[in-house]
Amino acid sequence: MAPFPASLKHKENEGRRLRDRISRWLPRPSSDDTNTIEATSSDTTEVPASSHDDLDVTTLPGLQLDPGAKDTTASSHLRDGLSNDALGNDIWSAAYSEAVQEFNEEIKRLAVTGGKLENLLQSLRESSDKRSDSLFSRGLRRLKQPLENVRLALDLTSPLAGLDPTMAVTTATTAVKIIAIGICGAEEQLQSLIVDMLENVTVIDECDNITQDMAKEGHIHQDWYKSPRPGHLVLHGNMGSGKTVTMCYLIEEMLRLNERRRPRPSICYHYCRADETGQLVYIYSSLILQLLDQHKSLKVEFEKWYNRAERSESSDPTQSAQELGYFFSTHVQSLRRPLYVVIDGFDECDSEHRTELVRFLNGLSRKTEELKVLLSSRGYEETIKSQLDEMVTIFLDPDQERDGIIARHLVQRHSTEIPPAVKESVISYLTEKADGSAIWMRLTVDYIRRRRITKLSKMKTFLETLPLPKDLAKLYGALFAHMTGGYSDTEELVTKALEILAVARRPLSLLELGWAVALSDPETSPGTIEGIAESVDEMQIFNLLQPLLGQVDVEDPKKYQLRLVHQSLRELILQSEPRRWSHVDRDDDKGPELARGQRQRELEAVLLRLSVQYLLSEEFKHTDLFSSEQKTVQVLEELPGIGVFDEEIDSQADRTDESTKPATFDPSDRGFGEFYAYAACFWLDHFNGASSGSLAMLPDIVNLCRAGSRTLSNWVTMYCRPDCTIAAKFTLDTQDLDPLAVVCQFGPRVAMDQLLVDYERYTESMKNNSHLTTVAQLNLLGEAARLGAIFLHPIVGPEIRNIPLLEQVMNSWTQSERDRARWEELFRLILPTFMRERSANDLLCAACRMGCLPVVKLLFEEAARNPAFKEDLLRDNQPPADRQGKIQSHLGPHQSIGEAAAYGHLSVVRYLLEQDGIEAHIRHRDAHGFNVFHRVAARICTPEAFELLIPHFREGVDEVNVYNDTPLDLVVFGGDWSSLRADSAEVLLRLGGANVRGSYKGENGEWDEPLRRAARTGQAKMCRVLVEHGGDDPRRVLRDDGSRGLIDPFVEILSEEKKTQTLDTLYSLADTYKPRE
Structure with a gap:
């Protein structure tokens, strides 16, 4: 069973979260909305195409076309000019290459003409760091809460971190606008905040002006963008080469071009x-949310689809990648406008999801002529090549x-104490x-700063000893050695902190990391909460880790902000312990994937142990998470109608008003x-991530989930409030939870199997009828494999192997239109x-009743x-007492074919x-004298059922019960x-x-x-x-006294x-009626 999403593991509630966001977007029946939709759909004026200069992409700095890619004809077409009407499959390559070329030319011009870019970087830094009350800082403060709350399709930290341009210098010109671009998967309230910010911050205007200048000077026009032919462009580049920033630049250009196009394309x-975020369910959900946000009319269609799919599947369609993909595909084909799908970080998906996504x-x-796909990836080129048609590949080479x-920016900023001549030497070397x-440049500069070398000769000697970019692991190793100073206790402290950050499910706060490290110390854990608090030194950990962390606001130790400096560091931690980084290339005897997977499971198990043991602290067994006052606030927040007028708030109102924020709580206050x-919200993620490594913790997990315990109630209460809001984001009823329910529904399969093996050992922790509710929930979740293990369990199985539960499972097959295997x-x-x-x-009767x-x-x-089995199968008597002497009162009143026909299972x-041997079942009559035709007539009454049955049992048509x-x-x-009944009557008569x-x-x-009826x-x-x-004679039901009407009163x-319609019909029939001879 795959790990659940970070903030929402329960599948029904994940769907509810998505559905809640959609429901807030449903169009209201106002004239403004109607006019807007009509204007959008009717606006089809095309902007005249512009001409372009000739371009040969083979000469672009930093870019190289893949000569082996399918249908790569960019060079020949581009030499003819981008305005050429004959442009074909390579049009994406042409436009993208031109954009990047002009972009690189602008960087060259800035570098030559006096450091305009450096001035911009400095102004951005001063605006955010020195002027605490600047518009820029206020804007970021306004973004703070929604940015912390949003954990959807995009890692927003990446574009924000671009203000320190370690990924690529180009981020400085687009960083804040990228927030608005990349927010595509987030909630609409965050989008409105960003709009306000963009309208008021002058520094952003300066960034935007430079971007516009680049576009104007680069002659980036729309010929390629409006090509009616589909196309795929794949951008390859090494880690740290600026793929994400380049992708964001292209997205910004597409958004700018969108303003001039009619109909406006979607991105x-x-x-x-x-x-x-690399799983298909997450990816499709993100794409759908963006599609709905750009096309208001589709929101109603989404609700219809959701309700229809939920009824047919008996489970949440928003947790099915197949269902989500079907919705996206179906409605994309009906857009009748260009659509651009951009997937950045494609290589981060696992192999199964990569293959399925490309397919x-x-x-x-x-199926969609106006769809274009842009992917960026560090590798897996063959996986992409084998699946995509008409693909053009571009390599983002170093420049x-x-x-x-x-290099100049990093040295000037971080090495102010180094003399100018030494700085120039460092810049030249980098x-x-x-x-x-x-990322190598940033780490190297930080390492140089920590060595405090000021002499030119010593600096040159030192630089020659530094690992090169291809040996990034050795550079990390050198930093680690310098940070820890060779002290074993410091090495252990830094190692624990890095390993925790590598597998944490969200950015941690300074205090959270400090507590987690303290908990991992055998001398302080287990212990009292007060005792652990005394041993926490979060600033010591921060000071040690600072070179390997992203930007941190030390003034806010509760802010969720701690991230590793780069993805390469996370991968290195998952490959080997920090003390072995200098030799990591020689350590991998088991193969990189196997070794990485095993180590990640080990680290997940460590964080699982810390979380579970913390949640089992003695203090939490005697105190409720919510105070009585907070419980009162919760009741008020969840009253029906609260917030019903929220959407009517004027869009210009200050959305940071405290009165509009949901009430929150801090667990530490209690x-x-x-x-x-963190422990309550994410221990289940680590439970799944640890897999077999979780088995040692199973007794503690059973204790944590003991039915009716305050420990269970507290962590579930917190789990339902990942953002620490008083009102729950979703609900889980603790009355339905116990160790069996939690492990079977939310845990890894290996833990479920072990729990079933040791079931008798844990029965005291279970609630009554736990196995029944667990089976019902697994059935709703579609966990067929897990159901099989429970049905066949030697202790639990006999209690649940009954026909009513089997009917529920068979109904899941009947209601599932796909994936029935x-x-x-x-x-x-x-x-x-x-x-x-x-x-x-x-x-047999149960299966026929369910249509299975x-x-x-x-x-x-x-x-x-x-x-013997056949004889029992086809017997025609009423159900006798079963083998335990109980009457099967749950069975329907008919035999197999009667049940199937009555429920419409044709x-x-x-x-x-x-x-x-089925003839006896066809002629069967139940205790009330109902034959198969009576059964059909009394229930669903489908004419097709009568048509099938009459040839086999014509004499039963007029039998009476x-x-x-x-x-x-x-x-x-x-x-x-x-009308089905009228059609059925026609079949019976005819x-x-x-x-x-x-x-x-x-x-x-x-x-x-x-007729009278x-x-x-x-x-x-x-x-x-x-x-x-x-x-029949219609005159028999009409009055014969000369007045118009029936002999019976209407109901x-x-x-x-x-x-009136009935009377008109009868009098018309009476006028033409001729008795049959």
Whole structure:
């Protein structure tokens, strides 16, 4: 079972979170919205294409086309000019290459003409660092809370961190606008905050002006952008070469060009990381959210799709990658406008998700002419090549001039105490050796600063000893050695902190990291919360780790902000212990992937142990997380109608007003310490990440989830509030939770299997009927494999192997339109046991009632091998006492074919009609005298069912039950009065020759005759069928005193329109009626 998303593991509630965001966007029935949608759909004016200068991409600095890519014809086309009408599959390559070329030329010009870029970097830094009350700083403060709350498709820290341009110097000109670009997966309230910020911050305007100047001077126009042909562009580059920033620059250019195009193209952007953001469900959710935000009318379609899919699948469709992909694909094809899908960090996805994502995008491109796909990746080129059609590949190669600008900025900023001549030597060295790796330059500069060398000769000697970019691990190792000074206790402290950050599910606060490190010290853990607090020294840890961390605001130790300086550092930590970094290339005997996976599971197990042991602290067993006052606030916050007018707040109002913020709480105020929020919200993630490494913690996990305990109540309360809001983000009922429920639903499969092995050992911690609620939840979640393990368990299995639970599972197969194979495998696994323990006929009737054809077939396959089983399967008597002496009161009142037909499972009916020995079931009559036609008429009443059955049992059409009703009587008497009933009556009369008067034989009319019943209930269509196909006399139900009306009064609920329609029909039929001879 895959790990759950960081802030929301329960699948139903993950869907609810997505649905809640969508529901806030539903269009209101106002004239403004209608006009907006109409204007968008009708605005189709095309902007005239502009001309372009000639360009040969093979000469671009820092870029190289892949000569082996399929259909790579960029050079020949580009030499003809981008305005050429003959541009084909390479049009993306042409436009992208031109953009990057002009971009690089602008960097060259800035470097030559006096450091304009350096001035901009300095002004950005001064605005944010020195002028604490600047508009820029205020804007960032306004973004603080929503940025912390948003954990969706994009790692927002990456573009924000660009203000210190270690990734690429170009970030300085676009960093803040990238926030607005990259926010594509976030909530709309954050988007509005960014709009306000962009409108008021002058520094951002300066960045934007430079970007616009680049675009104007680079002649980046729209010919390529508006090409009607699909295309795929893949950007390759080494780690730290600036792929993300280059992608963001291109997105910004596309957004700028969008302003001039009609219809306006759509852009959907996703940034993948090596966590849940790289999973298909997350990626598709992000793309859909952006699509809905750009096309308001699709929000209603989303709600319809969600409700329809939820009904058909009996599970949350927002947790199904297949369902989400289907929605996105279907509605993208109906957009009738260009769509650009940009996936950054493609290599961060695991191999399974990469392959499926490329296959999905390629298939969508084949169906959608105006779709273009842009991917960036460090590797896996063959995976992409083998799946994508018409692909153009561009390599982002190092550029020494760009490296020189970054090197100069880093040295000037971080090495102010070094003499100018020494600085120039360092800049020259970094420029020559960087090979495009900005992260190597940053680490090297920090290392130089810590060595405090001021003499030129010593600096040159020192520089020659530094590892080169290809030996980045050795540079990290040198930094680690310098940070720890060779002291074993310091090495252990830094190692623990780095390993915790490498597997943490979100950025930690300074205090959280301090507490986590303290908990990992055997001398302080386990212990009291007060004792642990005394041993926490978060500033010591920060000072030691500072060179390996991103930007940190030490003034806010509770802010979730601690990240490793670069993805390469995380990968190195997951590959080897820091003390072995200098020899990491020689350590890997088991292969890089195997070794990395094993070490990551080990580190996940460490953080799992810390979290679980912390949550089991003695203090938490006697104190509620919420005070009585907070519980009162919670009730008020969750009252219906609270916030119902929030969307009516004027858009210009100050959204930072404290009155508009949700009420929050701090667990530490209740004595729960600084690590409680993280431990409660993310221990399940580490539980799944640790896999087999979690087994040692199973007894503690059982204790943590003990039914009815305050420990369970507290962590679930926190778990439902990942942002520390008083009002829950979603709900989990602790009444339904215990160790079995938690481990089976949320834990790794290996832990579930072990818990079932040791089940008797933990029964005291379980709640009554835990196995029943667990099976029901697993069924809703679609966990067929896990259900099989529980059904076959020697202790739990016998208690749940009953027909009602089996019916629930069979219904999941029936309701699932796709991915039925997993359920069919489950049936093959568990049905042999059910066959030994339950009556074959009971199983058959249940399967027919649920419409589960695979189970029906398995039963008949066993009957073909086992005569005794066949005899039991096809018996025609009423269900006897079962083998335990209990009456099977839950069974329906009919036999197999009657159950299948009554519930409308026509495929099952067809299959049964083909089986030998089924005749007794066709003619079966239950205790109330209902035959198969009565059953159909009394329930779903589908004409197709009658058409299938009549040829096999024509004599049953006019049989009466104990209430003296024929099937036609029941068809007409049905309470829904639908057109299906009229069609069914027509089949009974036409094919079956049914008596049109039902069970009545006399000459005088009776109150409950079909025609009189149909007339007074306003069934005009039924009246016509009974007269035209059955030959009944319409005059018998009309007054004969000369007045217009029925002999019976209409039922009260009928409208005057229905009454008039019925009378008109009957009088029309009476005028043309001719008695049958």
